[in-house]
Amino acid sequence: MSQRLQNQDIVRAPAPAAVIIETARHTAGLAVQDGRDVQFFASHTLFQALDGQRFRSVRAVERAVSSLEAALADQRRTRDSRGQIWRSWEGPTSPGQPEAA
Numbered sequence: 001m002s003q004r005l006q007n008q009d010i011v012r013a014p015a016p017a018a019v020i021i022e023t024a025r026h027t028a029g030l031a032v033q034d035g036r037d038v039q040f041f042a043s044h045t046l047f048q049a050l051d052g053q054r055f056r057s058v059r060a061v062e063r064a065v066s067s068l069e070a071a072l073a074d075q076r077r078t079r080d081s082r083g084q085i086w087r088s089w090e091g092p093t094s095p096g097q098p099e100a101a
Helices: 002-008 045-050 058-075
Strands: 018-022 027-034 037-042 077-079 085-087
Touching: 018 058, 027 045, 027 058, 037 045, 037 058, 045 058
Parallel strands: none
Antiparallel strands: 018 027, 027 037, 077 085
């Protein structure tokens, strides 16, 4: 019985009220616990499309931010006349990359 009382005496730390959402390249914004939902506040212009949206969890916010970043990265890719994809911010220094015109 004493062990049962000891387990009840354990105080758990509350979940954080706000979490910073980051990607490999950007600080996307804040995920703020709002009752049962998590609301996202964008801190970078790339993620303004998600600003103010509510999600079920912080993980759902992270997935949405990653998906949006990947979609934006795909838009930045271009194809040369042979149909090869290259990113405009990468120079022709990589072997096998077509040169930018």
